[in-house]
Amino acid sequence: MSETLYDRLGGQSGIDKLCNRIVELHLENEVVSPRYRALDQEAIDHAREKVKEFIAAGTGGPVEYTGRSMIETHTGMNVSAAEFLAVVDDIMQAMKEMEYPEPVCNEILGISYSLKNEIVHL
Numbered sequence: 234m235s236e237t238l239y240d241r242l243g244g245q246s247g248i249d250k251l252c253n254r255i256v257e258l259h260l261e262n263e264v265v266s267p268r269y270r271a272l273d274q275e276a277i278d279h280a281r282e283k284v285k286e287f288i289a290a291g292t293g294g295p296v297e298y299t300g301r302s303m304i305e306t307h308t309g310m311n312v313s314a315a316e317f318l319a320v321v322d323d324i325m326q327a328m329k330e331m332e333y334p335e336p337v338c339n340e341i342l343g344i345s346y347s348l349k350n351e352i353v354h355l
């Protein structure tokens with residue numbers, strides 16, 4: 234059987250580390266940090282855990298996503314294209330730091346972009 238993207242991300246432990254780093258980068262990224270700094274610690278922790286689940290489930294892991302849909306989550310935020318790009322940049326930066334092979338980075342990049350219309354200007 235061929236390896237899933239979940240496997241190539243290092244399974245749940247790889248995805249957990251990746252998401253932890255992505256959230257750290259968001260909190261330092263001046264384009265999007267106000268969005269996350271507006272949340273209390275509990276909400277940040279909750280979002281981080283749901284993102285871990287979302288990626289694991291979406292890449293073929295043995296996990297069910299129990300969070301809200303992308304449209305439901307981001308509706309009312311009026312997320313801009315610049316904010317979307319900043320979030321994708323942080324994802325790519327975290328993947329680069331963790332030295333994932335380029336094809337794996339590109340797959341995540343493609344999946345991220347495929348979600349743009351479910352996140353931006355809602």
Ligand code: HEM
Nearest residue numbers: 265268276280283284287300301306312316317320345348
């Ligand atoms: C590929 C891009 C993105 C993905 C996959 C994604 C995924 C998620 C997930 C899974 C959650 C948690 C859902 C839940 O609580 O049930 C979430 C929450 C959140 N997202 Fe996104 N997101 C993306 C882009 C963005 C962007 C561009 C922004 C704006 C800067 C953003 C802002 C937020 C905020 C503020 C929350 C917390 C919402 C709350 O606590 O009510 N996200 N996102």
